[in-house]
Amino acid sequence: MKRILFLIIRLLYRIPGWLLKIRSYNKHIDETTFEERFDFGQKMIRKINSKSRVRIHSFGQENLPAEQGYLIAPNHQGLFDALILFETHDKPFKAIVKKELMSVFVLGNVLKMLQFEAMDRENLRASMKVIKKATQEMSEGRNYVIFPEGTRCRQQNQMLEFKxxxxxxVIDAKKPIVPVALIDCYKVFDNNTIAPVDAQIHYLKPIFYDEYKDMNSTEIAHYVQECIEKCIAENENRF
Structure with a gap:
Protein backbone atom coordinates (compact mmCIF):
# COMPACT_ATOMS: atom_id res chain seq x y z
CA MET A 1 0.00 0.00 0.00
CA LYS A 2 2.84 2.41 0.82
CA ARG A 3 4.32 2.06 -2.68
CA ILE A 4 0.93 2.66 -4.31
CA LEU A 5 0.47 5.88 -2.32
CA PHE A 6 4.07 6.82 -3.14
CA LEU A 7 3.34 6.38 -6.86
CA ILE A 8 0.14 8.40 -6.68
CA ILE A 9 2.04 11.30 -5.11
CA ARG A 10 4.88 11.11 -7.64
CA LEU A 11 2.52 10.91 -10.61
CA LEU A 12 -0.21 13.25 -9.40
CA TYR A 13 0.52 15.74 -12.17
CA ARG A 14 -0.01 13.05 -14.85
CA ILE A 15 -2.97 11.09 -13.49
CA PRO A 16 -5.77 13.52 -14.52
CA GLY A 17 -4.55 13.57 -18.12
CA TRP A 18 -4.27 9.78 -18.20
CA LEU A 19 -7.80 9.35 -16.84
CA LEU A 20 -9.22 11.72 -19.45
CA LYS A 21 -7.38 9.88 -22.23
CA ILE A 22 -8.59 6.48 -21.01
CA ARG A 23 -12.15 7.80 -20.83
CA SER A 24 -11.87 9.17 -24.37
CA TYR A 25 -10.53 5.88 -25.74
CA ASN A 26 -13.36 3.92 -24.12
CA LYS A 27 -15.94 6.36 -25.43
CA HIS A 28 -14.59 6.12 -28.99
CA ILE A 29 -13.15 2.61 -28.89
CA ASP A 30 -14.37 1.70 -32.39
CA GLU A 31 -12.62 4.72 -33.83
CA THR A 32 -9.15 3.66 -32.69
CA THR A 33 -6.98 0.60 -33.26
CA PHE A 34 -5.99 -1.87 -30.58
CA GLU A 35 -2.34 -1.10 -31.34
CA GLU A 36 -2.88 2.62 -30.68
CA ARG A 37 -4.57 1.97 -27.35
CA PHE A 38 -1.98 -0.62 -26.33
CA ASP A 39 0.82 1.81 -27.14
CA PHE A 40 -0.75 4.45 -24.90
CA GLY A 41 -1.27 1.93 -22.09
CA GLN A 42 2.29 0.65 -22.39
CA LYS A 43 3.82 4.13 -22.27
CA MET A 44 1.67 4.96 -19.24
CA ILE A 45 2.71 1.80 -17.39
CA ARG A 46 6.38 2.28 -18.26
CA LYS A 47 6.20 5.77 -16.77
CA ILE A 48 4.64 4.28 -13.62
CA ASN A 49 7.41 1.70 -13.45
CA SER A 50 10.08 4.38 -13.81
CA LYS A 51 8.76 6.08 -10.67
CA SER A 52 8.24 2.92 -8.62
CA ARG A 53 11.78 2.39 -7.28
CA VAL A 54 11.83 -1.10 -8.74
CA ARG A 55 14.93 -2.38 -10.53
CA ILE A 56 13.61 -4.58 -13.33
CA HIS A 57 15.91 -7.33 -14.60
CA SER A 58 14.68 -8.82 -17.87
CA PHE A 59 16.10 -11.85 -19.63
CA GLY A 60 15.29 -13.94 -22.68
CA GLN A 61 13.48 -11.51 -24.99
CA GLU A 62 15.45 -13.16 -27.79
CA ASN A 63 13.43 -16.32 -27.11
CA LEU A 64 10.15 -14.69 -28.16
CA PRO A 65 8.90 -16.15 -31.45
CA ALA A 66 9.23 -13.89 -34.49
CA GLU A 67 5.78 -14.94 -35.69
CA GLN A 68 3.08 -13.23 -33.66
CA GLY A 69 0.27 -15.21 -32.08
CA TYR A 70 1.56 -17.11 -29.06
CA LEU A 71 0.60 -17.78 -25.46
CA ILE A 72 2.58 -16.04 -22.72
CA ALA A 73 2.27 -18.24 -19.62
CA PRO A 74 3.74 -16.67 -16.44
CA ASN A 75 3.54 -17.68 -12.81
CA HIS A 76 1.41 -15.23 -10.83
CA GLN A 77 2.76 -13.35 -7.80
CA GLY A 78 0.73 -10.16 -7.59
CA LEU A 79 -0.16 -6.74 -8.96
CA PHE A 80 3.27 -6.03 -10.40
CA ASP A 81 3.15 -9.03 -12.76
CA ALA A 82 1.19 -7.13 -15.40
CA LEU A 83 3.39 -4.05 -15.04
CA ILE A 84 6.60 -5.97 -15.64
CA LEU A 85 5.09 -7.63 -18.71
CA PHE A 86 4.15 -4.24 -20.20
CA GLU A 87 7.67 -3.03 -19.42
CA THR A 88 9.54 -5.86 -21.12
CA HIS A 89 7.26 -7.27 -23.86
CA ASP A 90 7.38 -4.75 -26.70
CA LYS A 91 4.80 -6.39 -28.94
CA PRO A 92 1.08 -5.87 -28.19
CA PHE A 93 -0.78 -8.55 -26.28
CA LYS A 94 -4.19 -9.18 -24.82
CA ALA A 95 -5.01 -11.11 -21.65
CA ILE A 96 -7.77 -13.15 -20.07
CA VAL A 97 -8.57 -11.71 -16.64
CA LYS A 98 -11.03 -12.38 -13.84
CA LYS A 99 -14.41 -10.77 -14.38
CA GLU A 100 -14.18 -9.14 -10.95
CA LEU A 101 -11.30 -6.94 -12.10
CA MET A 102 -13.51 -5.16 -14.60
CA SER A 103 -15.36 -3.42 -11.77
CA VAL A 104 -12.25 -2.25 -9.91
CA PHE A 105 -11.93 1.53 -9.83
CA VAL A 106 -9.71 2.86 -12.65
CA LEU A 107 -8.24 -0.59 -13.37
CA GLY A 108 -11.51 -1.72 -14.95
CA ASN A 109 -11.42 1.23 -17.37
CA VAL A 110 -7.84 0.43 -18.34
CA LEU A 111 -8.76 -3.22 -19.01
CA LYS A 112 -11.73 -2.13 -21.11
CA MET A 113 -9.53 0.24 -23.10
CA LEU A 114 -7.15 -2.65 -23.83
CA GLN A 115 -10.09 -4.95 -24.61
CA PHE A 116 -8.81 -7.63 -22.27
CA GLU A 117 -11.19 -10.58 -22.06
CA ALA A 118 -13.06 -11.00 -18.78
CA MET A 119 -13.83 -14.56 -17.72
CA ASP A 120 -16.66 -15.45 -15.35
CA ARG A 121 -15.42 -18.71 -13.90
CA GLU A 122 -18.90 -19.55 -12.59
CA ASN A 123 -20.47 -19.27 -16.04
CA LEU A 124 -19.27 -22.15 -18.20
CA ARG A 125 -21.00 -20.97 -21.38
CA ALA A 126 -19.56 -17.46 -21.09
CA SER A 127 -16.13 -18.89 -20.32
CA MET A 128 -16.23 -21.04 -23.46
CA LYS A 129 -17.03 -17.94 -25.53
CA VAL A 130 -13.97 -16.20 -24.12
CA ILE A 131 -11.77 -19.23 -24.86
CA LYS A 132 -13.15 -19.50 -28.39
CA LYS A 133 -12.51 -15.81 -29.06
CA ALA A 134 -8.97 -15.97 -27.67
CA THR A 135 -8.25 -19.05 -29.78
CA GLN A 136 -9.46 -17.29 -32.91
CA GLU A 137 -7.46 -14.15 -32.21
CA MET A 138 -4.34 -16.15 -31.38
CA SER A 139 -4.74 -18.01 -34.66
CA GLU A 140 -4.85 -14.63 -36.41
CA GLY A 141 -1.63 -13.44 -34.77
CA ARG A 142 -2.65 -11.87 -31.46
CA ASN A 143 -0.44 -12.66 -28.48
CA TYR A 144 -2.23 -13.57 -25.25
CA VAL A 145 -1.24 -13.61 -21.59
CA ILE A 146 -2.93 -16.18 -19.37
CA PHE A 147 -1.81 -17.02 -15.83
CA PRO A 148 -1.98 -20.85 -15.56
CA GLU A 149 -2.42 -20.77 -11.77
CA GLY A 150 -5.73 -18.96 -12.20
CA THR A 151 -5.01 -16.72 -9.21
CA ARG A 152 -1.96 -15.29 -7.51
CA CYS A 153 0.15 -17.42 -5.19
CA ARG A 154 0.78 -15.73 -1.84
CA GLN A 155 3.86 -17.81 -0.99
CA GLN A 156 6.58 -15.60 -2.43
CA ASN A 157 8.41 -17.44 -5.23
CA GLN A 158 6.38 -20.63 -4.85
CA MET A 159 3.59 -21.58 -7.27
CA LEU A 160 0.12 -23.04 -7.18
CA GLU A 161 -0.59 -25.96 -9.48
CA PHE A 162 -0.93 -24.93 -13.13
CA LYS A 163 -4.36 -25.64 -14.61
CA VAL A 170 -3.10 -22.41 -27.63
CA ILE A 171 -3.68 -26.12 -28.32
CA ASP A 172 -6.62 -25.31 -30.58
CA ALA A 173 -4.74 -22.47 -32.24
CA LYS A 174 -1.63 -24.67 -32.67
CA LYS A 175 0.60 -21.81 -31.57
CA PRO A 176 3.78 -21.59 -29.45
CA ILE A 177 3.77 -21.40 -25.65
CA VAL A 178 6.24 -19.04 -23.98
CA PRO A 179 6.80 -19.97 -20.31
CA VAL A 180 7.65 -16.90 -18.24
CA ALA A 181 9.30 -16.98 -14.82
CA LEU A 182 8.53 -14.05 -12.51
CA ILE A 183 10.84 -13.78 -9.52
CA ASP A 184 10.44 -11.45 -6.53
CA CYS A 185 7.62 -9.50 -8.18
CA TYR A 186 5.59 -10.02 -4.99
CA LYS A 187 8.02 -7.72 -3.15
CA VAL A 188 6.87 -4.62 -5.04
CA PHE A 189 3.44 -4.26 -3.46
CA ASP A 190 3.23 -7.02 -0.86
CA ASN A 191 6.12 -5.69 1.21
CA ASN A 192 4.73 -2.58 2.90
CA THR A 193 7.69 -0.37 2.02
CA ILE A 194 8.91 2.11 -0.59
CA ALA A 195 12.51 0.89 -0.37
CA PRO A 196 14.10 -0.04 -3.72
CA VAL A 197 13.51 -3.66 -4.72
CA ASP A 198 14.64 -5.97 -7.51
CA ALA A 199 12.22 -7.94 -9.70
CA GLN A 200 13.08 -10.43 -12.41
CA ILE A 201 11.31 -11.65 -15.53
CA HIS A 202 12.65 -14.51 -17.65
CA TYR A 203 11.18 -15.33 -21.06
CA LEU A 204 12.05 -19.00 -21.50
CA LYS A 205 12.46 -20.91 -24.73
CA PRO A 206 9.13 -21.33 -26.54
CA ILE A 207 7.42 -24.68 -26.79
CA PHE A 208 6.17 -25.12 -30.35
CA TYR A 209 3.12 -27.09 -31.42
CA ASP A 210 5.16 -29.99 -32.81
CA GLU A 211 6.71 -30.41 -29.37
CA TYR A 212 3.45 -30.57 -27.42
CA LYS A 213 0.90 -31.88 -29.95
CA ASP A 214 1.00 -35.41 -28.49
CA MET A 215 0.54 -34.18 -24.90
CA ASN A 216 -2.79 -33.54 -23.19
CA SER A 217 -3.48 -30.21 -21.49
CA THR A 218 -2.57 -31.48 -18.02
CA GLU A 219 0.77 -32.79 -19.24
CA ILE A 220 1.47 -29.46 -20.95
CA ALA A 221 0.63 -27.60 -17.74
CA HIS A 222 3.03 -29.77 -15.72
CA TYR A 223 5.80 -29.35 -18.28
CA VAL A 224 5.45 -25.55 -18.43
CA GLN A 225 5.41 -25.37 -14.63
CA GLU A 226 8.56 -27.50 -14.40
CA CYS A 227 10.37 -25.13 -16.79
CA ILE A 228 9.42 -22.12 -14.67
CA GLU A 229 10.27 -23.86 -11.38
CA LYS A 230 13.74 -24.69 -12.69
CA CYS A 231 14.34 -21.09 -13.73
CA ILE A 232 13.20 -19.74 -10.35
CA ALA A 233 15.45 -22.20 -8.50
CA GLU A 234 18.44 -21.14 -10.59
CA ASN A 235 17.88 -17.38 -10.30
CA GLU A 236 16.00 -16.66 -7.06
CA ASN A 237 19.07 -15.37 -5.23
CA ARG A 238 20.65 -13.62 -8.21
CA PHE A 239 20.04 -10.07 -6.94
Whole structure:
Protein backbone atom coordinates (compact mmCIF):
# COMPACT_ATOMS: atom_id res chain seq x y z
CA MET A 1 0.00 0.00 0.00
CA LYS A 2 2.84 2.41 0.82
CA ARG A 3 4.32 2.06 -2.68
CA ILE A 4 0.93 2.66 -4.31
CA LEU A 5 0.47 5.88 -2.32
CA PHE A 6 4.07 6.82 -3.14
CA LEU A 7 3.34 6.38 -6.86
CA ILE A 8 0.14 8.40 -6.68
CA ILE A 9 2.04 11.30 -5.11
CA ARG A 10 4.88 11.11 -7.64
CA LEU A 11 2.52 10.91 -10.61
CA LEU A 12 -0.21 13.25 -9.40
CA TYR A 13 0.52 15.74 -12.17
CA ARG A 14 -0.01 13.05 -14.85
CA ILE A 15 -2.97 11.09 -13.49
CA PRO A 16 -5.77 13.52 -14.52
CA GLY A 17 -4.55 13.57 -18.12
CA TRP A 18 -4.27 9.78 -18.20
CA LEU A 19 -7.80 9.35 -16.84
CA LEU A 20 -9.22 11.72 -19.45
CA LYS A 21 -7.38 9.88 -22.23
CA ILE A 22 -8.59 6.48 -21.01
CA ARG A 23 -12.15 7.80 -20.83
CA SER A 24 -11.87 9.17 -24.37
CA TYR A 25 -10.53 5.88 -25.74
CA ASN A 26 -13.36 3.92 -24.12
CA LYS A 27 -15.94 6.36 -25.43
CA HIS A 28 -14.59 6.12 -28.99
CA ILE A 29 -13.15 2.61 -28.89
CA ASP A 30 -14.37 1.70 -32.39
CA GLU A 31 -12.62 4.72 -33.83
CA THR A 32 -9.15 3.66 -32.69
CA THR A 33 -6.98 0.60 -33.26
CA PHE A 34 -5.99 -1.87 -30.58
CA GLU A 35 -2.34 -1.10 -31.34
CA GLU A 36 -2.88 2.62 -30.68
CA ARG A 37 -4.57 1.97 -27.35
CA PHE A 38 -1.98 -0.62 -26.33
CA ASP A 39 0.82 1.81 -27.14
CA PHE A 40 -0.75 4.45 -24.90
CA GLY A 41 -1.27 1.93 -22.09
CA GLN A 42 2.29 0.65 -22.39
CA LYS A 43 3.82 4.13 -22.27
CA MET A 44 1.67 4.96 -19.24
CA ILE A 45 2.71 1.80 -17.39
CA ARG A 46 6.38 2.28 -18.26
CA LYS A 47 6.20 5.77 -16.77
CA ILE A 48 4.64 4.28 -13.62
CA ASN A 49 7.41 1.70 -13.45
CA SER A 50 10.08 4.38 -13.81
CA LYS A 51 8.76 6.08 -10.67
CA SER A 52 8.24 2.92 -8.62
CA ARG A 53 11.78 2.39 -7.28
CA VAL A 54 11.83 -1.10 -8.74
CA ARG A 55 14.93 -2.38 -10.53
CA ILE A 56 13.61 -4.58 -13.33
CA HIS A 57 15.91 -7.33 -14.60
CA SER A 58 14.68 -8.82 -17.87
CA PHE A 59 16.10 -11.85 -19.63
CA GLY A 60 15.29 -13.94 -22.68
CA GLN A 61 13.48 -11.51 -24.99
CA GLU A 62 15.45 -13.16 -27.79
CA ASN A 63 13.43 -16.32 -27.11
CA LEU A 64 10.15 -14.69 -28.16
CA PRO A 65 8.90 -16.15 -31.45
CA ALA A 66 9.23 -13.89 -34.49
CA GLU A 67 5.78 -14.94 -35.69
CA GLN A 68 3.08 -13.23 -33.66
CA GLY A 69 0.27 -15.21 -32.08
CA TYR A 70 1.56 -17.11 -29.06
CA LEU A 71 0.60 -17.78 -25.46
CA ILE A 72 2.58 -16.04 -22.72
CA ALA A 73 2.27 -18.24 -19.62
CA PRO A 74 3.74 -16.67 -16.44
CA ASN A 75 3.54 -17.68 -12.81
CA HIS A 76 1.41 -15.23 -10.83
CA GLN A 77 2.76 -13.35 -7.80
CA GLY A 78 0.73 -10.16 -7.59
CA LEU A 79 -0.16 -6.74 -8.96
CA PHE A 80 3.27 -6.03 -10.40
CA ASP A 81 3.15 -9.03 -12.76
CA ALA A 82 1.19 -7.13 -15.40
CA LEU A 83 3.39 -4.05 -15.04
CA ILE A 84 6.60 -5.97 -15.64
CA LEU A 85 5.09 -7.63 -18.71
CA PHE A 86 4.15 -4.24 -20.20
CA GLU A 87 7.67 -3.03 -19.42
CA THR A 88 9.54 -5.86 -21.12
CA HIS A 89 7.26 -7.27 -23.86
CA ASP A 90 7.38 -4.75 -26.70
CA LYS A 91 4.80 -6.39 -28.94
CA PRO A 92 1.08 -5.87 -28.19
CA PHE A 93 -0.78 -8.55 -26.28
CA LYS A 94 -4.19 -9.18 -24.82
CA ALA A 95 -5.01 -11.11 -21.65
CA ILE A 96 -7.77 -13.15 -20.07
CA VAL A 97 -8.57 -11.71 -16.64
CA LYS A 98 -11.03 -12.38 -13.84
CA LYS A 99 -14.41 -10.77 -14.38
CA GLU A 100 -14.18 -9.14 -10.95
CA LEU A 101 -11.30 -6.94 -12.10
CA MET A 102 -13.51 -5.16 -14.60
CA SER A 103 -15.36 -3.42 -11.77
CA VAL A 104 -12.25 -2.25 -9.91
CA PHE A 105 -11.93 1.53 -9.83
CA VAL A 106 -9.71 2.86 -12.65
CA LEU A 107 -8.24 -0.59 -13.37
CA GLY A 108 -11.51 -1.72 -14.95
CA ASN A 109 -11.42 1.23 -17.37
CA VAL A 110 -7.84 0.43 -18.34
CA LEU A 111 -8.76 -3.22 -19.01
CA LYS A 112 -11.73 -2.13 -21.11
CA MET A 113 -9.53 0.24 -23.10
CA LEU A 114 -7.15 -2.65 -23.83
CA GLN A 115 -10.09 -4.95 -24.61
CA PHE A 116 -8.81 -7.63 -22.27
CA GLU A 117 -11.19 -10.58 -22.06
CA ALA A 118 -13.06 -11.00 -18.78
CA MET A 119 -13.83 -14.56 -17.72
CA ASP A 120 -16.66 -15.45 -15.35
CA ARG A 121 -15.42 -18.71 -13.90
CA GLU A 122 -18.90 -19.55 -12.59
CA ASN A 123 -20.47 -19.27 -16.04
CA LEU A 124 -19.27 -22.15 -18.20
CA ARG A 125 -21.00 -20.97 -21.38
CA ALA A 126 -19.56 -17.46 -21.09
CA SER A 127 -16.13 -18.89 -20.32
CA MET A 128 -16.23 -21.04 -23.46
CA LYS A 129 -17.03 -17.94 -25.53
CA VAL A 130 -13.97 -16.20 -24.12
CA ILE A 131 -11.77 -19.23 -24.86
CA LYS A 132 -13.15 -19.50 -28.39
CA LYS A 133 -12.51 -15.81 -29.06
CA ALA A 134 -8.97 -15.97 -27.67
CA THR A 135 -8.25 -19.05 -29.78
CA GLN A 136 -9.46 -17.29 -32.91
CA GLU A 137 -7.46 -14.15 -32.21
CA MET A 138 -4.34 -16.15 -31.38
CA SER A 139 -4.74 -18.01 -34.66
CA GLU A 140 -4.85 -14.63 -36.41
CA GLY A 141 -1.63 -13.44 -34.77
CA ARG A 142 -2.65 -11.87 -31.46
CA ASN A 143 -0.44 -12.66 -28.48
CA TYR A 144 -2.23 -13.57 -25.25
CA VAL A 145 -1.24 -13.61 -21.59
CA ILE A 146 -2.93 -16.18 -19.37
CA PHE A 147 -1.81 -17.02 -15.83
CA PRO A 148 -1.98 -20.85 -15.56
CA GLU A 149 -2.42 -20.77 -11.77
CA GLY A 150 -5.73 -18.96 -12.20
CA THR A 151 -5.01 -16.72 -9.21
CA ARG A 152 -1.96 -15.29 -7.51
CA CYS A 153 0.15 -17.42 -5.19
CA ARG A 154 0.78 -15.73 -1.84
CA GLN A 155 3.86 -17.81 -0.99
CA GLN A 156 6.58 -15.60 -2.43
CA ASN A 157 8.41 -17.44 -5.23
CA GLN A 158 6.38 -20.63 -4.85
CA MET A 159 3.59 -21.58 -7.27
CA LEU A 160 0.12 -23.04 -7.18
CA GLU A 161 -0.59 -25.96 -9.48
CA PHE A 162 -0.93 -24.93 -13.13
CA LYS A 163 -4.36 -25.64 -14.61
CA UNK A 164 -4.55 -27.64 -17.82
CA UNK A 165 -7.52 -25.64 -19.08
CA UNK A 166 -5.26 -22.60 -19.46
CA UNK A 167 -3.71 -24.20 -22.50
CA UNK A 168 -6.93 -24.99 -24.36
CA UNK A 169 -6.64 -21.82 -26.45
CA VAL A 170 -3.10 -22.41 -27.63
CA ILE A 171 -3.68 -26.12 -28.32
CA ASP A 172 -6.62 -25.31 -30.58
CA ALA A 173 -4.74 -22.47 -32.24
CA LYS A 174 -1.63 -24.67 -32.67
CA LYS A 175 0.60 -21.81 -31.57
CA PRO A 176 3.78 -21.59 -29.45
CA ILE A 177 3.77 -21.40 -25.65
CA VAL A 178 6.24 -19.04 -23.98
CA PRO A 179 6.80 -19.97 -20.31
CA VAL A 180 7.65 -16.90 -18.24
CA ALA A 181 9.30 -16.98 -14.82
CA LEU A 182 8.53 -14.05 -12.51
CA ILE A 183 10.84 -13.78 -9.52
CA ASP A 184 10.44 -11.45 -6.53
CA CYS A 185 7.62 -9.50 -8.18
CA TYR A 186 5.59 -10.02 -4.99
CA LYS A 187 8.02 -7.72 -3.15
CA VAL A 188 6.87 -4.62 -5.04
CA PHE A 189 3.44 -4.26 -3.46
CA ASP A 190 3.23 -7.02 -0.86
CA ASN A 191 6.12 -5.69 1.21
CA ASN A 192 4.73 -2.58 2.90
CA THR A 193 7.69 -0.37 2.02
CA ILE A 194 8.91 2.11 -0.59
CA ALA A 195 12.51 0.89 -0.37
CA PRO A 196 14.10 -0.04 -3.72
CA VAL A 197 13.51 -3.66 -4.72
CA ASP A 198 14.64 -5.97 -7.51
CA ALA A 199 12.22 -7.94 -9.70
CA GLN A 200 13.08 -10.43 -12.41
CA ILE A 201 11.31 -11.65 -15.53
CA HIS A 202 12.65 -14.51 -17.65
CA TYR A 203 11.18 -15.33 -21.06
CA LEU A 204 12.05 -19.00 -21.50
CA LYS A 205 12.46 -20.91 -24.73
CA PRO A 206 9.13 -21.33 -26.54
CA ILE A 207 7.42 -24.68 -26.79
CA PHE A 208 6.17 -25.12 -30.35
CA TYR A 209 3.12 -27.09 -31.42
CA ASP A 210 5.16 -29.99 -32.81
CA GLU A 211 6.71 -30.41 -29.37
CA TYR A 212 3.45 -30.57 -27.42
CA LYS A 213 0.90 -31.88 -29.95
CA ASP A 214 1.00 -35.41 -28.49
CA MET A 215 0.54 -34.18 -24.90
CA ASN A 216 -2.79 -33.54 -23.19
CA SER A 217 -3.48 -30.21 -21.49
CA THR A 218 -2.57 -31.48 -18.02
CA GLU A 219 0.77 -32.79 -19.24
CA ILE A 220 1.47 -29.46 -20.95
CA ALA A 221 0.63 -27.60 -17.74
CA HIS A 222 3.03 -29.77 -15.72
CA TYR A 223 5.80 -29.35 -18.28
CA VAL A 224 5.45 -25.55 -18.43
CA GLN A 225 5.41 -25.37 -14.63
CA GLU A 226 8.56 -27.50 -14.40
CA CYS A 227 10.37 -25.13 -16.79
CA ILE A 228 9.42 -22.12 -14.67
CA GLU A 229 10.27 -23.86 -11.38
CA LYS A 230 13.74 -24.69 -12.69
CA CYS A 231 14.34 -21.09 -13.73
CA ILE A 232 13.20 -19.74 -10.35
CA ALA A 233 15.45 -22.20 -8.50
CA GLU A 234 18.44 -21.14 -10.59
CA ASN A 235 17.88 -17.38 -10.30
CA GLU A 236 16.00 -16.66 -7.06
CA ASN A 237 19.07 -15.37 -5.23
CA ARG A 238 20.65 -13.62 -8.21
CA PHE A 239 20.04 -10.07 -6.94
Missing amino acids: GGTFKT
